[in-house]
Amino acid sequence: MKQPIVDLRSDTVTQPSPEMRRAMAEAEVGDDVFGEDPTVRRLQERVATLLGKEAALFVPSGSMANQTAIRAQTQPGDEIIAHADSHIYHYEAGGPAALSGCSMRLLEGPGGTFDADAVNAALRPKDSHFPQSALIVIENTHNRGGGTCWNLDEIARIREVADAQNLRMHLDGARLMNACVATGHKPPEYTQYFDTVSTCFSKGLGAPVGSVVAGTEATIRRVHRFRKMFGGGMRQAGVIAAAALYAIEHNIDRLADDHANAKRLAEGAARATHISVDPDAVETNIVFLDVDASVTTAAALAEQLRGRGVLMLATGPQRLRAVTHLDVSSDQIDAAIAAICQTADTV
Numbered sequence: 001m002k003q004p005i006v007d008l009r010s011d012t013v014t015q016p017s018p019e020m021r022r023a024m025a026e027a028e029v030g031d032d033v034f035g036e037d038p039t040v041r042r043l044q045e046r047v048a049t050l051l052g053k054e055a056a057l058f059v060p061s062g063s064m065a066n067q068t069a070i071r072a073q074t075q076p077g078d079e080i081i082a083h084a085d086s087h088i089y090h091y092e093a094g095g096p097a098a099l100s101g102c103s104m105r106l107l108e109g110p111g112g113t114f115d116a117d118a119v120n121a122a123l124r125p126k127d128s129h130f131p132q133s134a135l136i137v138i139e140n141t142h143n144r145g146g147g148t149c150w151n152l153d154e155i156a157r158i159r160e161v162a163d164a165q166n167l168r169m170h171l172d173g174a175r176l177m178n179a180c181v182a183t184g185h186k187p188p189e190y191t192q193y194f195d196t197v198s199t200c201f202s203k204g205l206g207a208p209v210g211s212v213v214a215g216t217e218a219t220i221r222r223v224h225r226f227r228k229m230f231g232g233g234m235r236q237a238g239v240i241a242a243a244a245l246y247a248i249e250h251n252i253d254r255l256a257d258d259h260a261n262a263k264r265l266a267e268g269a270a271r272a273t274h275i276s277v278d279p280d281a282v283e284t285n286i287v288f289l290d291v292d293a294s295v296t297t298a299a300a301l302a303e304q305l306r307g308r309g310v311l312m313l314a315t316g317p318q319r320l321r322a323v324t325h326l327d328v329s330s331d332q333i334d335a336a337i338a339a340i341c342q343t344a345d346t347v
């Protein structure tokens with residue numbers, strides 16, 4: 001296979017930079033299951049402050065962050081309200097059912113969002129026949145929604161519904177920093193409405209591993225117990241926490257470049273035949289390309305693009321996803337646009 005010119009499958013594919021690797025090599029470490037890793041502790045304190053929460057816990061992945069937060073705030077037989085396109089529903093291997101014994105009430109809405117009225121309508125009566133509505137999960141930015149950012153006022157309205165019914169709220173903020181950079185909101189403006197928040201260092205922020213869950217001291221103590229139960233306790237984890245700290249210090253503001261590259265990619269790809277792309281729908285670093293079904297499939301087009309050194313992910317029969325990140329330059333975006341236009345012309 002030809003060396004890829006650009007890997008747009010996900011922002012998870014980034015390589016740690018030499019400076020990040022140096023920070024990892026020099027990290028002070030200890031046994032974090034004993035709570036003795038100074039770099040992990042520093043990261044947790046730093047992220048709790050960044051997110052405006054009392055406490056934070058370092059976990060190996062975004063999936064574990066979401067699933068421990070769900071487990072800590074639900075009982076078997078409870079129901080979780082989330083978007084039908086949410087990551088916790090599609091891409092976490094049935095975690096809410098398997099790990100927490102919860103059913104899911106799925107809502108529809110544009111770009112992975114829903115409104116307070118829809119939440120109200122989905123609430124279960126307090127009657128022994130029904131699962132108990134317990135937790136609302138919002139994803140911001142929304143992955144399958146196309147990297148969309150949630151509206152703060154709508155989140156506030158949903159919080160009012162949650163409070164009236166004594167429900168908890170969890171934010172899947174794997175790409176929360178993308179939302180903050182795109183909208184100009186500070187992280188606490190979003191997180192104030194949530195009992196727990198997860199965020200990832202291994203997406204656009206460019207660290208190799210790691211996520212956190214943040215919330216009150218009491219909730220994070222429960223999350224900590226489930227991290228152990230799910231096998232996520234790590235020992236000298238300061239080596240990877242150092243990469244996360246480096247990412248927070250150096251890689252947040254530059255997400256704006258990824259957003260500009262995504263827009264540029266969408267505008268360029270919109271000129272290709274047999275592919276429809278809406279540049280106006282691109283708010284952050286995710287671009288969807290819809291392939292004309294009468295011509296080919298997304299999987300077949302992805303294979304042809306791979307032959308030209310451009311990697312993208314087929315996320316549906318006709319849908320390709322491209323995600324920009326710190327290992328993608330604007331020149332590579334131009335090369336990708338040229339490859340997309342040439343490939344689409346010859347299918």
Ligand code: TLP
Nearest residue numbers: 010012061062063064087091143172174
């Ligand atoms: N998403 C990955 C894949 O799983 C699809 C990607 O390439 O986008 N929440 C959201 C919103 C995510 O997009 C992801 C990763 C996660 C949680 C899970 O993170 P990890 O992969 O660290 O478990």
